[in-house]
Amino acid sequence: MGLAKRIIPCLDVDAGRVVKGVKFVEIRDAGDPVEVARRYNEEGADEITFLDITASSDERETMVHVVEQVASEVFIPLTVGGGIRKVEDVRRMLMAGADKVAINTAAVFNPEFVREASDSFGSQCIVVAIDAKQVSGEGEPKKWEIFTHGGRKPTGIDAIEWARKMADYGAGEILLTSMDRDGTKIGFDNELTHAVAEAVPIPLIASGGVGNLQHLVDGITIGGADAVLAASIFHFAEYSIGEAKRYMAEHGIEVRL
Amino acid sequence: MGQRIAVLDYGMGNLRSVSKAIEHVAPDAEVRVTDDHGWIEAADRVVFPGQGAARDCMAAIGQHHLNQAIREAVQSKPFLGICMGLQVLVEFSEENEGTGLLGVIPGRVVRFAEDMPGDSGLPLKIPHMGWSRVEQVRAHPLWEGIEDGSRFYFVHSYYVVPEDDSLVAGVTEYGIRFASVLARDNLFAVQFHPEKSADDGLRLLKNFVGWNP
Numbered sequence: 001m002g003l004a005k006r007i008i009p010c011l012d013v014d015a016g017r018v019v020k021g022v023k024f025v026e027i028r029d030a031g032d033p034v035e036v037a038r039r040y041n042e043e044g045a046d047e048i049t050f051l052d053i054t055a056s057s058d059e060r061e062t063m064v065h066v067v068e069q070v071a072s073e074v075f076i077p078l079t080v081g082g083g084i085r086k087v088e089d090v091r092r093m094l095m096a097g098a099d100k101v102a103i104n105t106a107a108v109f110n111p112e113f114v115r116e117a118s119d120s121f122g123s124q125c126i127v128v129a130i131d132a133k134q135v136s137g138e139g140e141p142k143k144w145e146i147f148t149h150g151g152r153k154p155t156g157i158d159a160i161e162w163a164r165k166m167a168d169y170g171a172g173e174i175l176l177t178s179m180d181r182d183g184t185k186i187g188f189d190n191e192l193t194h195a196v197a198e199a200v201p202i203p204l205i206a207s208g209g210v211g212n213l214q215h216l217v218d219g220i221t222i223g224g225a226d227a228v229l230a231a232s233i234f235h236f237a238e239y240s241i242g243e244a245k246r247y248m249a250e251h252g253i254e255v256r257l
Numbered sequence: 258m259g260q261r262i263a264v265l266d267y268g269m270g271n272l273r274s275v276s277k278a279i280e281h282v283a284p285d286a287e288v289r290v291t292d293d294h295g296w297i298e299a300a301d302r303v304v305f306p307g308q309g310a311a312r313d314c315m316a317a318i319g320q321h322h323l324n325q326a327i328r329e330a331v332q333s334k335p336f337l338g339i340c341m342g343l344q345v346l347v348e349f350s351e352e353n354e355g356t357g358l359l360g361v362i363p364g365r366v367v368r369f370a371e372d373m374p375g376d377s378g379l380p381l382k383i384p385h386m387g388w389s390r391v392e393q394v395r396a397h398p399l400w401e402g403i404e405d406g407s408r409f410y411f412v413h414s415y416y417v418v419p420e421d422d423s424l425v426a427g428v429t430e431y432g433i434r435f436a437s438v439l440a441r442d443n444l445f446a447v448q449f450h451p452e453k454s455a456d457d458g459l460r461l462l463k464n465f466v467g468w469n470p
Contacts, residue, residue: 003385068273096273099274122309
């Protein structure tokens with residue numbers, strides 16, 4: 001068919017610095033987002049996502065400078081998430097050189113924001129990030145709900161319905177994170193992924209739970225995702241992006257090598 | 258002082274990425290994101306990027322009074338259209354219940370069909386977003402150093418159908434085979450984003466910067 005499945009490393013950035021540690025040999029400053037982004041680009045990352053976890057609004061401006069610097073040196077798509085609450089935030093990030101912004105909590109509190117952002121800048125640059133958790137018990141039909149605040153606050157909103165609604169509101173892509181799997185390294189929630197992939201006509205990025213390369217393959221072949229996002233397996237140099245892509249290619253997945 | 262390269266500014270799209278990528282491959286050039294007619298007229302080459310909806314792009318071109326400057330540049334100097342900067346060159350788009358375009362190339366813009374079968378049993382996603390191969394259906398100086406079938410980064414829901422097939426310089430498959438590159442004389446226009454296509458994209462921009470048709 002011709003379209004490569006994408007591998008997207010995700011970096012948490014706090015006040016302009018990469019956190020959660022990135023262990024690369026031959027990298028001078030593993031906390032420098034520009035250095036890390038450059039390295040991922042060299043390894044063949046298809047996109048890079050930055051998640052701004054800066055708590056204080058005073059330091060939000062720092063992220064704009066990070067994006068400016070990365071966009072001047074790394075020529076692959078950049079997505080920025082975290083703290084995108086107003087149309088003005090979207091504009092600032094796009095002007096700084098981001099290609100897409102990921103809207104999460106603000107979409108839950110104000111779905112119209114997604115429509116407004118998409119109308120203003122085009123759906124191609126609006127990613128809606130969905131944090132979902134399974135709420136059905138054993139033996140019941142599977143059901144997932146949207147959670148905010150890092151998976152702590154339930155909203156009562158059904159995840160599949162929500163994904164469909166966000167696509168209708170103009171999202172160009174969904175970034176789906178299983179809060180049950182995030183950090184577990186036991187693989188994506190492929191049932192959740194597949195349920196969302198079936199429900200929306202727009203591309204879907206699977207996230208949360210990757211611990212090995214087979215998990216990336218499963219997210220695509222079982223989950224039906226168009227792209228896979230991972231953080232720690234790449235940051236700690238357990239696997240390089242190149243290794244991940246070769247593994248996926250060996251398992252019949254079309255990737256950009 | 259090196260050559261002057263105008264990146265047309267009409268308020269649509271990620272112009273910073275385009276100008277940064279060109280600065281990267283042409284460090285001696287003066288690259289300016291501009292809607293100044295005098296500067297565009299005096300520039301050695303012109304880059305015409307664009308994103309968003311056809312109607313909005315045409316409206317923005319009108320507001321910035323760039324209609325004539327684009328036509329003149331297309332006739333007279335190396336001209337690179339990117340994404341919407343390819344699409345608005347033809348005559349008519351299906352988008353927004355039909356939008357008239359610049360019409361410097363005979364042809365139209367149509368939307369991908371909704372029900373094209375993809376892999377894993379699900380329909381193909383629209384927009385076409387990600388890295389797809391570009392088949393170099395004819396030789397062109399801008400392909401120099403780029404392997405036939407290399408992947409470039411695409412984000413779009415519409416594609417161009419030119420009347421004259423001989424203008425097609427690149428073809429991409431996404432459900433159907435569509436013209437992803439048109440070339441005519443001093444004009445080269447691509448559906449993908451060279452400024453976001455890693456090394457091959459930068460090579461294409463470098464070829465453009467050194468192209469003297």
